[in-house]
Amino acid sequence: MKKPETIDVLTIGAGGGAYPAAFWLAKRAQRVVMVDPKGVMSGNCLAEGCVPSKAVREMARHVTRHRRFESYGMGGEPTIDYRKIIAHKDNVQRSRYLQHGEELARSRNIELIKGRASLQDPHTVTVETDAGDRRYTVRHIIVASGADVFVPSIPGAELCLTSSDLYRLNPTVKVLPQTLTVIGGGYIGVETASFYAALGVHVTVLQRGRQLLSGMDPDMVAMLVPLLDPRIRVMFEIDVDRIEQGVHGMTVHYRQGDFSGKELSDQVLIAAGRRPVLPEGLAALDIEAGHTGIAVNGALQTSHPHIYACGDVNGRVPLFHAAVRESLVAAHNIMAGDVAADTMDFTNVPTTVFTLPAAAYVGMTRTAAAQRGVAVVEAGYEFLEDSRAQIFGETGGGLRLFFEPRSLRLIGGWVVGIDAGNLIGEIGLACANGLTAQQLAAFADQHPMTSEGIGHAARSLL
Numbered sequence: 001m002k003k004p005e006t007i008d009v010l011t012i013g014a015g016g017g018a019y020p021a022a023f024w025l026a027k028r029a030q031r032v033v034m035v036d037p038k039g040v041m042s043g044n045c046l047a048e049g050c051v052p053s054k055a056v057r058e059m060a061r062h063v064t065r066h067r068r069f070e071s072y073g074m075g076g077e078p079t080i081d082y083r084k085i086i087a088h089k090d091n092v093q094r095s096r097y098l099q100h101g102e103e104l105a106r107s108r109n110i111e112l113i114k115g116r117a118s119l120q121d122p123h124t125v126t127v128e129t130d131a132g133d134r135r136y137t138v139r140h141i142i143v144a145s146g147a148d149v150f151v152p153s154i155p156g157a158e159l160c161l162t163s164s165d166l167y168r169l170n171p172t173v174k175v176l177p178q179t180l181t182v183i184g185g186g187y188i189g190v191e192t193a194s195f196y197a198a199l200g201v202h203v204t205v206l207q208r209g210r211q212l213l214s215g216m217d218p219d220m221v222a223m224l225v226p227l228l229d230p231r232i233r234v235m236f237e238i239d240v241d242r243i244e245q246g247v248h249g250m251t252v253h254y255r256q257g258d259f260s261g262k263e264l265s266d267q268v269l270i271a272a273g274r275r276p277v278l279p280e281g282l283a284a285l286d287i288e289a290g291h292t293g294i295a296v297n298g299a300l301q302t303s304h305p306h307i308y309a310c311g312d313v314n315g316r317v318p319l320f321h322a323a324v325r326e327s328l329v330a331a332h333n334i335m336a337g338d339v340a341a342d343t344m345d346f347t348n349v350p351t352t353v354f355t356l357p358a359a360a361y362v363g364m365t366r367t368a369a370a371q372r373g374v375a376v377v378e379a380g381y382e383f384l385e386d387s388r389a390q391i392f393g394e395t396g397g398g399l400r401l402f403f404e405p406r407s408l409r410l411i412g413g414w415v416v417g418i419d420a421g422n423l424i425g426e427i428g429l430a431c432a433n434g435l436t437a438q439q440l441a442a443f444a445d446q447h448p449m450t451s452e453g454i455g456h457a458a459r460s461l462l
């Protein structure tokens with residue numbers, strides 16, 4: 001192996017938890033190396049996550065609108081060519097890789113190495129590349145190695161599709177099945193069920209617990225579920241025993257209480273969660289990490305103040321935009337000399353489940369507040385009375401805002417229905433900045449947009 005190279009910062013991974021910090025630090029004359037076996041930036045978000053899944057989602061959304069718009073004098077049953085939908089998805093991914101490559105080529109002080117990093121000691125990282133191993137002496141390390149599909153040890157699980165088979169470049173699935181069984185009713189299971197149902201697939205979701213999207217606010221989920229495509233059948237309290245491949249498709253054998261049953265379908269998707277990817281050498285450095293991820297403080301530091309863990313690998317808020325903000329928090333603290341000059345607000349990160357329609361939440365909702373014994377004042381707005389929702393014929397759902405009773409400071413909210421993913425950004429910004437019902441009410445939000453509902457709800461309290 002060659003003599004170690006000395007650099008300022010090395011990132012393990014080049015996804016959302018890594019590259020925002022890398023660029024920010026490189027601009028401030030730090031010598032930065034990003035390492036990722038993919039050899040490209042953007043991690044799993046672009047490779048098989050957010051962007052490709054939402055490319056399929058938006059096509060599916062168009063189909064549902066197209067069908068409904070028939071009664072407004074347009075369209076009719078749309079034709080669906082899934083191969084072309086996939087080709088479009090692939091093109092979006094390719095063009096974004098190109099864009100990121102150009103950005104990297106324009107930047108100074110920063111290098112991306114295709115390889116796998118492991119930690120040798122608190123200041124030494126080895127990178128395994130096709131051309132042999134390289135060794136770096138580094139002042140600061142950002143571990144941003146992300147998460148990967150978790151496949152439970154159920155006999156036959158290896159026969160199932162995972163989200164990667166659906167959403168990666170040139171994916172396995174290019175032809176829509178007629179029937180799909182989804183094991184797991186979390187983000188990936190419910191989003192995919194929703195997209196596929198809109199594209200004409202009959203989907204059955206097998207969920208282990210009693211609620212879809214377990215862990216999310218039950219009031220929000222209760223408003224969402226009746227609005228989902230009726231082609232989606234959901235079965236609760238399911239324990240999957242085994243999965244078999246037959247001549248005419250796949251069979252999932254399950255138990256539901258005392259009842260044993262089986263579900264037949266063309267294909268089975270397993271969406272039972274993701275697990276952090278921990279780089280080799282971490283345990284030897286006594287960095288605390290469990291199956292939920294690497295333990296970090298609000299400054300994103302591990303037990304070694306110069307080693308940071310950002311994004312899915314710390315398991316705190318496994319979403320792309322959380323990873324980006326965490327990455328920048330780490331960068332600010334590196335520049336400050338490994339002190340907590342900046343901290344992450346893990347509470348006010350907006351979350352959207354991009355089903356059709358979507359559900360989104362931020363901050364503390366009524367249920368979360370009740371669990372902690374915190375009193376809240378609630379205000380609501382229904383899309384039934386919203387002009388934009390009426391224009392689109394999407395009047396199902398509404399929004400809820402939660403305020404501190406004395407100050408009427410906004411501390412959380414959720415939205416189900418049209419524009420949920422956009423509205424939650426505005427609500428989240430208001431929560432993060434401690435805006436009050438009076439301030440929300442005093443803002444002339446635009447007409448005819450669903451964001452009018454935020455001020456409308458706030459005014460109902462004054």
Ligand SMILES: Cc1cc2nc3c(=O)[nH]c(=O)nc-3n(C[C@H](O)[C@H](O)[C@H](O)COP(=O)(O)OP(=O)(O)OC[C@H]3O[C@@H](n4cnc5c(N)ncnc54)[C@H](O)[C@@H]3O)c2cc1C
Pocket residue numbers: 012013014015016017018035036037038042043044045046048049050051053054115116117118144145146147163167188277278279280310311312313318319320321322323354
């Ligand atoms: C199907 C799907 C849909 C999703 N949709 C959304 C969405 O709509 N919105 C949203 O906010 N989030 C979404 N997510 C989650 C989002 O993809 C992640 O939160 C985000 O990618 C996290 O970024 P990260 O940088 O922490 O990790 P990753 O994106 O996982 O990147 C980690 C990188 O580290 C690399 N790596 C691993 N080990 C090593 C090593 N030893 N050395 C060097 N490199 C290593 C990996 O190759 C990978 O490229 C979705 C995820 C999936 C699977």
Ligand SMILES: NC(=O)c1ccc[n+]([C@@H]2O[C@H](COP(=O)([O-])OP(=O)(O)OC[C@H]3O[C@@H](n4cnc5c(N)ncnc54)[C@H](O)[C@@H]3O)[C@@H](O)[C@H]2O)c1
Pocket residue numbers: 152183184185186187188189191206207208209212213214238239240271272273274317318319352353354
């Ligand atoms: N819109 C978004 O932001 C978005 C979209 C997709 C994925 N993601 C990210 O990807 C992560 C992983 O998503 P996911 O849906 O795989 O996981 P998840 O943790 O959201 O949901 C997994 C679900 O599967 C169920 N389950 C687990 N084992 C089961 C079994 N054996 N049988 C039946 N049900 C079982 C669980 O009860 C849970 O409800 C999310 O946590 C999120 O961070 C985000």
